[in-house]
Amino acid sequence: MRVRALYNDGRRAATHRVTVAIDETGLIVMTGDERRVALWPAGRLRLVERPPGRGPFRVACAEIDGRLTFAAPVLENLHEYYPRLPDREGIDLLGWAKMAGWAAGALIFLLVAFNLATAGLARQAAALVPQAAASALGDRLAGQIVASLAEREARPVDAMTCAQPEALAALGELLGILAQGPGREVGFAVRAIDTAEADLLALPGGQILLSGGAVAAAGDAETLAGLLAHQIGHVALDHPTARLLRTDPAGTLFALTADGAAGGAFSASLAVQLRRLPHEDGAERAADRFAVQLLNHVGVVAGPYAAWRATGSAVPGPGFTTLHPTDADDAEALRRSGIGQYAALAPERWQALAGLCR
Numbered sequence: 040m041r042v043r044a045l046y047n048d049g050r051r052a053a054t055h056r057v058t059v060a061i062d063e064t065g066l067i068v069m070t071g072d073e074r075r076v077a078l079w080p081a082g083r084l085r086l087v088e089r090p091p092g093r094g095p096f097r098v099a100c101a102e103i104d105g106r107l108t109f110a111a112p113v114l115e116n117l118h119e120y121y122p123r124l125p126d127r128e129g130i131d132l133l134g135w136a137k138m139a140g141w142a143a144g145a146l147i148f149l150l151v152a153f154n155l156a157t158a159g160l161a162r163q164a165a166a167l168v169p170q171a172a173a174s175a176l177g178d179r180l181a182g183q184i185v186a187s188l189a190e191r192e193a194r195p196v197d198a199m200t201c202a203q204p205e206a207l208a209a210l211g212e213l214l215g216i217l218a219q220g221p222g223r224e225v226g227f228a229v230r231a232i233d234t235a236e237a238d239l240l241a242l243p244g245g246q247i248l249l250s251g252g253a254v255a256a257a258g259d260a261e262t263l264a265g266l267l268a269h270q271i272g273h274v275a276l277d278h279p280t281a282r283l284l285r286t287d288p289a290g291t292l293f294a295l296t297a298d299g300a301a302g303g304a305f306s307a308s309l310a311v312q313l314r315r316l317p318h319e320d321g322a323e324r325a326a327d328r329f330a331v332q333l334l335n336h337v338g339v340v341a342g343p344y345a346a347w348r349a350t351g352s353a354v355p356g357p358g359f360t361t362l363h364p365t366d367a368d369d370a371e372a373l374r375r376s377g378i379g380q381y382a383a384l385a386p387e388r389w390q391a392l393a394g395l396c397r
């Protein structure tokens with residue numbers, strides 16, 4: 040759908056009348072002559088000013104300058120497309136403790152005070168972290184990871200977001216299929232990033248980073264479906280938050296509760312750790328079991344993903360492949376438990392998706 044809005048680019052004082060196209064992938068800001076001036080991905084949108092009553096409200100996008108001002112009724116439309124559109128206000132410790140309840144507070148206290156960072160305890164604590172806090176941390180981590188990739192490639196951060204309509208539509212189709220499976224209650228969102236590095240990473244709160252390089256490394260739609268299903272498994276099983284709580288309980292607690300520069304500093308170090316550290320023992324097998332269940336549920340063949348898991352370490356890329364060492368026995372077990380018979384996408388749809396970020 041399209042609505043009218045006022046747009047300020049965050050660099051000059053002037054505001055402009057614009058048309059904003061709203062769909063599942065995000066907001067496209069267009070001038071009167073249909074020229075695109077900004078693309079704000081859904082997972083990065085924030086309500087920054089929402090006055091009481093029926094006044095106009097403002098929306099921002101993480102890591103991108105600028106503000107959009109909408110008339111009050113549009114808020115309902117935005118919530119339709121993005122049910123969990125977060126407020127920008129940070130989550131204060133007290134509010135968070137109230138939300139999480141005393142059980143979570145006690146667990147976190149144990150983790151921090153005694154550094155009892157055992158895998159089981161970290162997972163229990165992770166399950167008690169409120170979704171809003173996990174999402175806020177995940178968004179910040181995503182921003183920092185994308186910013187570090189941009190810096191390494193000497194490109195502007197804005198240029199790291201994939202914005203090819205056909206490829207994104209094909210990706211949306213694949214995600215729509217995967218969302219019919221056991222991950223549907225989980226609430227995951229995939230953010231496509233434009234880098235040749237094969238990166239694929241699940242973050243706290245359900246955001247999954249997918250690079251153009253990972254799509255290329257997958258090689259076909261069924262393997263990519265398996266790789267994404269594996270990440271959805273990590274999300275469903277609270278692995279990303281558990282991994283952070285286990286490796287750096289105090290830093291994770293501060294990153295979950297602090298806002299602004301302090302929270303940013305904590306999450307910057309977590310962002311580095313998240314891409315290096317393996318999950319706890321058994322987490323990868325659990326995510327693989329989840330992946331095959333999901334593929335079976337939606338009828339997609341598991342063989343290509345199993346084959347990739349047997350040989351995937353040959354694919355370059357620091358994030359995903361080093362964290363997922365291959366195992367021929369595991370791969371064979373995956374192949375045998377797959378009962379799906381269908382392709383994940385029609386060949387021409389995969390061709391469109393394979394060109395993601397190129």
Ligand SMILES: [Zn+2]
Nearest residue numbers: 269323326363
């Ligand atoms: Zn994994």
